[in-house]
Amino acid sequence: MKILVMAGTRPEAIKVAPVIRELRKRDDISTLVCNTGQHKEMIRQAFQDFGITPDLHLDVMQPNQELAALSSRLFDKVNQTLREEQPDWILVQGDTTTVMVSAMCAFYRDIRVGHIEAGLRSFNKWAPFPEEVNREIVSKLADLHFAPTKKAYANLVREGIDPDVVYVTGNTVIDALYWMRENIRGQEEELLDARIVQAIRDGKRVILITGHRRENLGDGFTEICQAIKELAQRYEDAVFVYPVHLNPRVQEPVMRILGDHPRIILLSPLSYKPFMALLNAAYIVLTDSGGIQEEAPALGKPVLVMRDVTERPEGVKAGVSRLVGPHCDAIVHHTARLLDDTAAYNAMAHAENPYGDGHASVRIVDALLNL
Ligand code: UD1
Numbered sequence: 601m602k603i604l605v606m607a608g609t610r611p612e613a614i615k616v617a618p619v620i621r622e623l624r625k626r627d628d629i630s631t632l633v634c635n636t637g638q639h640k641e642m643i644r645q646a647f648q649d650f651g652i653t654p655d656l657h658l659d660v661m662q663p664n665q666e667l668a669a670l671s672s673r674l675f676d677k678v679n680q681t682l683r684e685e686q687p688d689w690i691l692v693q694g695d696t697t698t699v700m701v702s703a704m705c706a707f708y709r710d711i712r713v714g715h716i717e718a719g720l721r722s723f724n725k726w727a728p729f730p731e732e733v734n735r736e737i738v739s740k741l742a743d744l745h746f747a748p749t750k751k752a753y754a755n756l757v758r759e760g761i762d763p764d765v766v767y768v769t770g771n772t773v774i775d776a777l778y779w780m781r782e783n784i785r786g787q788e789e790e791l792l793d794a795r796i797v798q799a800i801r802d803g804k805r806v807i808l809i810t811g812h813r814r815e816n817l818g819d820g821f822t823e824i825c826q827a828i829k830e831l832a833q834r835y836e837d838a839v840f841v842y843p844v845h846l847n848p849r850v851q852e853p854v855m856r857i858l859g860d861h862p863r864i865i866l867l868s869p870l871s872y873k874p875f876m877a878l879l880n881a882a883y884i885v886l887t888d889s890g891g892i893q894e895e896a897p898a899l900g901k902p903v904l905v906m907r908d909v910t911e912r913p914e915g916v917k918a919g920v921s922r923l924v925g926p927h928c929d930a931i932v933h934h935t936a937r938l939l940d941d942t943a944a945y946n947a948m949a950h951a952e953n954p955y956g957d958g959h960a961s962v963r964i965v966d967a968l969l970n971l
């Protein structure tokens with residue numbers, strides 16, 4: 601069986617890495633990895649810490665790329681790759697433009713599609729944008745669906761997908777996280793920026809921030825940055841650490857509003873190893889990211905989700921994450937509550953694993969082999 605794993609962005613690389621490692625253990629599968637290059641630096645970083653070198657590179661990224669232009673470059677190059685490589689299956693992960701276009705190109709060429717992290721739904725086509733629609737399209741095209749949770753499984757079955765081709769596997773991000781947690785044990789401090797180490801020694805609490813969602817670009821980011829500035833001014837016993845996504849429309853407001861404050865540390869995107877060390881050191885996480893909503897609960901870190909809706913309700917239900925929207929007042933209010941009120945903090949800070957047990961990749965590869 602020849603399998604082509606497609607990945608284009610940072611989270612796809614992190615979440616397919618454990619699957620690639622598992623595929624490469626099996627003799628009866630030949631595996632190729634294609635980096636579409638939807639992300640340039642950030643995907644390189646992500647693969648690097650798992651020791652994976654992609655076999656094929658499509659190099660489609662342009663600065664500030666529009667969705668249609670990106671899709672058009674992807675259609676052309678992915679189609680050409682599928683024509684040349686003729687895989688039996690492609691594997692895609694998640695809901696990016698790379699995933700949607702790759703699944704469509706495979707369908708056009710009568711190549712089977714396995715979809716990892718299938719069945720997530722926010723039920724709002726504008727949030728996350730365009731990911732909610734991307735994953736609905738991929739669910740129509742896929743031949744095997746790897747749902748991370750029972751809820752995701754139920755979403756797919758409700759949409760009319762044959763339950764026999766849907767597997768509940770857990771999310772591969774938990775495989776990646778467990779693997780990396782073992783890998784960095786004992787080196788956590790040296791993986792952290794010296795300013796963060798000093799702040800922790802000074803007794804300061806670390807608030808970790810990430811953000812990049814398209815629907816938050818513009819007003820959302822202005823509000824997010826204002827909230828962080830206000831919190832940094834108010835709390836002298838906290839330090840606000842933000843590895844800033846490379847999207848110019850994120851960089852601009854973050855650098856302008858947060859660029860010059862003694863308790864705000866802006867970093868370049870981190871590779872997965874130092875990011876895990878940082879997440880481990882964090883007291884609270886503020887994010888609009890999908891993956892971090894899955895990772896933080898596994899480490900018992902309260903997450904305030906700077907979105908109005910989420911396709912990952914399991915963490916909210918378990919009480920480890922809370923939706924606060926990209927709204928300045930709500931972000932300030934809920935962060936302040938966690939910083940001021942130990943009981944409120946403790947109520948959220950317990951490790952929960954609604955997203956997997958660390959064995960998702962084995963289940964996915966077994967399912968492919970059992971066909
Ligand atoms: C993409 C995905 C989103 C995913 C996110 C992970 C889509 C529509 N969006 O969003 O689902 O959550 O990745 O981070 O597929 N850039 C660089 N270097 C990089 C990466 C990005 O310079 O390594 C800049 C470029 O200017 C690029 C811009 O960021 O044009 C936006 O990248 P893009 O992949 O279009 O969207 P993201 O917002 O990163």
Ligand code: UDP
Pocket residue numbers: 610611614773810812843868869870871872873875888889890891892895
């Ligand atoms: N991440 C990372 N370095 C960073 C920020 C995030 O390695 O500086 C990891 C994080 O642990 C998670 C993934 O990137 O696994 C999330 O990616 P992102 O937020 O870009 O995308 P999303 O999950 O929202 O699709």
